[in-house]
Amino acid sequence: MRDICRDTLMNEYIHLPFFFQRTPYGVLLTNDIGEHHVLEDDDFEKFVKTKKGIHADILCELEGKFFCVKKMTQEMIEIYATRYRTKKYFIFESTSLHMIVVTNRCNQSCVYCHASSDDAYMTSGDMSVDTADLTVKNILMSPSRHIKIEFQGGEPTLNFEIIRHVVSQRGVLEGHGKAVSFVVCSNLLNVSDEEMKFLIDNKVSISTSLDGPAYLHDQCRVINSGGGTHDKVVNTLSRFRENGHDDVAALLTVHKGNISCLHDVVDEYLRLGFESVFIRGLNPFGRCEKNADILAYEQEEFISAYKNIMEYIIEFNKKGVRVSEEYFSMMARRILTPFGCGFVDMQSPAGGAICGLMYDADGNVFVSDEARMMYRSHADTAFLLGNVHVDTRSEWFRSENVERMLRDSVLECIPGCGWCVFAPYCGVDPVRIYRDTRMDGISRDICGGKKALFEYIFSKIYSEDAFVRRLVRSWAWQR
Amino acid sequence: MRGFRGVSYNIAGSLYGRVDAVKSDALGESCLVTCADDSGYAYVRSGSLLEGVFLKRSWHAHERMHLSVGDVICLSSDGRLIVEYSAGSRDNVFCVTDRCNHRCIMCPQHVVISGGAVDRYAECCRVARLVEDSSPLVGITGGEPLIAPDKFVGLVETCLDSNANWSFQVLTNATACADYQLAKQLAGYLKGRAVFCVPIYSDSASVHDQIVGSHGGLWKATLGVHHLACEGIDTEIRTVLLSHNMHRFRSLVEFICKNFPFAGHVALMGQEMIANARINMDRVWVEPSEYGGVLVDAVELLDDSRINVSIYNIPLCMLPENLWKYASRSISEWKVVHAEKCSECSVRSECCGIFFSNLKYVEKYVVPIRS
Numbered sequence: 087m088r089d090i091c092r093d094t095l096m097n098e099y100i101h102l103p104f105f106f107q108r109t110p111y112g113v114l115l116t117n118d119i120g121e122h123h124v125l126e127d128d129d130f131e132k133f134v135k136t137k138k139g140i141h142a143d144i145l146c147e148l149e150g151k152f153f154c155v156k157k158m159t160q161e162m163i164e165i166y167a168t169r170y171r172t173k174k175y176f177i178f179e180s181t182s183l184h185m186i187v188v189t190n191r192c193n194q195s196c197v198y199c200h201a202s203s204d205d206a207y208m209t210s211g212d213m214s215v216d217t218a219d220l221t222v223k224n225i226l227m228s229p230s231r232h233i234k235i236e237f238q239g240g241e242p243t244l245n246f247e248i249i250r251h252v253v254s255q256r257g258v259l260e261g262h263g264k265a266v267s268f269v270v271c272s273n274l275l276n277v278s279d280e281e282m283k284f285l286i287d288n289k290v291s292i293s294t295s296l297d298g299p300a301y302l303h304d305q306c307r308v309i310n311s312g313g314g315t316h317d318k319v320v321n322t323l324s325r326f327r328e329n330g331h332d333d334v335a336a337l338l339t340v341h342k343g344n345i346s347c348l349h350d351v352v353d354e355y356l357r358l359g360f361e362s363v364f365i366r367g368l369n370p371f372g373r374c375e376k377n378a379d380i381l382a383y384e385q386e387e388f389i390s391a392y393k394n395i396m397e398y399i400i401e402f403n404k405k406g407v408r409v410s411e412e413y414f415s416m417m418a419r420r421i422l423t424p425f426g427c428g429f430v431d432m433q434s435p436a437g438g439a440i441c442g443l444m445y446d447a448d449g450n451v452f453v454s455d456e457a458r459m460m461y462r463s464h465a466d467t468a469f470l471l472g473n474v475h476v477d478t479r480s481e482w483f484r485s486e487n488v489e490r491m492l493r494d495s496v497l498e499c500i501p502g503c504g505w506c507v508f509a510p511y512c513g514v515d516p517v518r519i520y521r522d523t524r525m526d527g528i529s530r531d532i533c534g535g536k537k538a539l540f541e542y543i544f545s546k547i548y549s550e551d552a553f554v555r556r557l558v559r560s561w562a563w564q565r
Numbered sequence: 566m567r568g569f570r571g572v573s574y575n576i577a578g579s580l581y582g583r584v585d586a587v588k589s590d591a592l593g594e595s596c597l598v599t600c601a602d603d604s605g606y607a608y609v610r611s612g613s614l615l616e617g618v619f620l621k622r623s624w625h626a627h628e629r630m631h632l633s634v635g636d637v638i639c640l641s642s643d644g645r646l647i648v649e650y651s652a653g654s655r656d657n658v659f660c661v662t663d664r665c666n667h668r669c670i671m672c673p674q675h676v677v678i679s680g681g682a683v684d685r686y687a688e689c690c691r692v693a694r695l696v697e698d699s700s701p702l703v704g705i706t707g708g709e710p711l712i713a714p715d716k717f718v719g720l721v722e723t724c725l726d727s728n729a730n731w732s733f734q735v736l737t738n739a740t741a742c743a744d745y746q747l748a749k750q751l752a753g754y755l756k757g758r759a760v761f762c763v764p765i766y767s768d769s770a771s772v773h774d775q776i777v778g779s780h781g782g783l784w785k786a787t788l789g790v791h792h793l794a795c796e797g798i799d800t801e802i803r804t805v806l807l808s809h810n811m812h813r814f815r816s817l818v819e820f821i822c823k824n825f826p827f828a829g830h831v832a833l834m835g836q837e838m839i840a841n842a843r844i845n846m847d848r849v850w851v852e853p854s855e856y857g858g859v860l861v862d863a864v865e866l867l868d869d870s871r872i873n874v875s876i877y878n879i880p881l882c883m884l885p886e887n888l889w890k891y892a893s894r895s896i897s898e899w900k901v902v903h904a905e906k907c908s909e910c911s912v913r914s915e916c917c918g919i920f921f922s923n924l925k926y927v928e929k930y931v932v933p934i935r936s
């Protein structure tokens with residue numbers, strides 16, 4: 087029976103476009119729709135040169151993953167196109183993430199704050215009701231049917247009235263046929279009982295920062311007058327939970343001080359009942375840029391810390407403890423499922439504007455949080471789109487800034503990325519590239535260690551350990 | 566479909582009708598049948614006769630049988646009585662044509678290749694008009710029911726004209742729906758009312774096409790399913806365990822997860838050894854002893870991918886116990902048998918049983934489960 091495909095497939099297949107890279111476990115092939123396969127060197131050679139002797143099963147496998155076809159048909163091309171569109175769904179979805187900076191003031195002064203709530207750069211301020219109304223009006227113009235409004239700062243709860251005001255517009259947004267969700271990104275220092283009740287009653291998700299146990303958290307996350315904040319965060323967290331609100335997520339920032347103690351961070355997350363942790367590197371903006379000497383680490387250091395902590399996480403799962411890492415899960419989703427996943431910092435073309443918009447307290451509109459920081463730290467307007475008091479969404483989208491940002495973020499056109507085997511799953515942040523090339527000189531590599539992380543993730547996908555393979559697959563398909 | 570042999574009186578050709586009254590007595594059963602198109606009544610009697618002469622259209626069999634009020638039957642001049650639609654049953658089937666654009670090597674139907682092919686769309690329409698169930702469910706099968714799209718649409722229209730509550734399970738290879746306009750037209754009638762069940766046998770187009778005997782079959786079917794789903798029609802992917810796909814079954818399942826992640830359901834099916842399957846048995850047959858590992862792996866993949874999965878046509882004793890909850894009692898009443906040993910089995914009532922045509926091949930694998 088197996089001869090069937092040997093007769094019919096051999097010597098008469100057409101290659102479809104693919105990327106490849108040699109790895110310790112064979113030649114890795116990927117293609118635009120996100121399929122991947124590993125071939126032994128010898129088979130790869132034969133496949134590429136359409137030579138005889140390659141096992142029919144291997145060709146069948148490659149055929150099923152769109153690496154080759156026996157005959158190109160209109161139907162096959164349409165299916166390929168559908169798969170491609172599915173991966174790039176975010177382009178059709180339009181802006182769904184709307185970040186609103188309700189205030190630039192903060193009650194904390196984190197050493198690595200990239201938002202630079204520091205008043206030194208600009209007059210800080212609270213968003214006015216007027217600006218908030220205009221912001222909502224523009225959000226309504228987004229064709230996206232799923233709207234996520236994220237309140238940021240500074241510390242957004244310091245201007246709770248605006249949160250209240252915007253959340254009360256839920257009905258208006260829903261009236262326009264949109265599904266709306268709200269998130270408040272808070273350090274949880276002063277959330278009063280009344281405010282907590284409001285957030286819970288209105289199903290507002292909470293996203294906070296937690297750098298691990300007190301000895302790590304309090305290194306960077308300190309109040310203006312100097313004390314640590316760990317106990318306060320944990321306390322508020324449990325108050326939310328006691329009131330039945332489980333929709334609380336925590337984010338971690340990796341820096342020089344905790345990079346070698348990430349296992350303590352994971353332990354702390356587990357202790358507090360979280361089932362995932364996001365190992366997130368530093369974003370070199372704002373105060374983080376200034377304090378580089380005490381915060382920054384070498385890229386290699388991050389990569390090896392990342393691998394170590396993943397092994398630690400995998401071990402937990404082997405012991406029956408459910409825990410995952412967000413970046414890994416997102417990438418696994420891109421690699422193992424037909425879908426993409428929303429991660430605006432890493433899309434091609436970039437997610438700025440077309441997926442997410444940032445509205446500053448004074449009404450300025452940026453393609454992303456990083457873009458706002460470029461403006462606040464360096465008065466650079468390269469990614470400023472306009473102001474809700476002056477112009478509107480349609481004008482922002484016609485601006486040169488959006489076009490240039492999107493053009494510059496298409497991986498296929500970026501040297502090095504254009505032929506990278508991981509490009510189908512990757513993306514770059516054009517603001518970051520812009521910053522790095524401006525500030526640090528062009529020599530800096532834009533990949534920023536992503537390749538090494540992909541290599542690591544693929545080594546798990548093709549792990550010899552069946553448990554690990556299944557675990558990775560379950561991370562990919564969860565949610 | 567149930568069928569009986571008897572003698573027809575005063576019947577020319579085929580007469581369609583609905584059983585409107587049933588009366589049992591010590592000697593047998595009498596039914597009053599309302600004929601199609603308001604053309605009067607017919608009389609059906611099984612068991613001993615109560616009167617001597619049939620003056621009107623009638624049918625009689627000596628052996629006692631049972632019909633229910635609401636059953637739609639067809640009486641032929643040659644003495645056949647076929648129950649075309651059983652009232653209240655979820656197993657009803659409209660077999661609309663013998664024709665098919667595929668030539669599957671394990672096709673369980675006697676598909677007519679050329680000449681003498683029979684379309685039964687019109688007959689099914691007559692049956693449909695007679696059905697009086699409040700929410701009838703029917704499987705539409707063939708051959709390939711979409712081989713004559715206009716007639717298919719006509720049938721669906723007829724059903725829905727008589728009762729808006731019809732629902733359908735369409736067993737199709739979906740290749741006709743590679744034409745988007747057809748998918749769109751079908752959705753107009755069938756959205757929310759039908760599940761299209763489409764067979765996919767391999768992730769490799771070459772292998773799938775070889776199995777179904779049609780070049781480009783996999784791509785046309787895949788595109789067809791995409792078009793249907795795009796128009797909001799519910800879809801189910803079906804696949805059969807064959808010697809062609811067993812050794813790479815995992816890849817097939819991955820293909821399903823990636824290309825049909827929206828499928829409402831995936832059915833993994835054992836083969837029925839009749840017609841083509843029987844003729845090509847040495848090429849397609851998989852011994853039940855090989856099922857286990859392959860199915861465990863497949864179910865795990867689909868489950869992890871959040872896709873509903875069921876196993877059809879495989880008796881419980883031939884499945885690992887952790888798969889029992891996925892097994893379905895899928896074999897229709899009129900095709901199912903049990904082995905003698907089954908009488909000692911504690912899960913007999915949950916088991917799908919065995920296709921009568923398969924019994925002789927699998928009997929040796931039957932091991933009654935003892936609780």
Ligand code: SF4
Nearest residue numbers: 503506509512533537
């Ligand atoms: S950023 Fe790095 S990993 Fe991503 S496509 Fe470019 S070279 Fe590849």
Ligand code: SF4
Nearest residue numbers: 880882907910916933
């Ligand atoms: S013994 Fe018979 S009834 Fe029991 S599981 Fe096997 S086939 Fe089914």
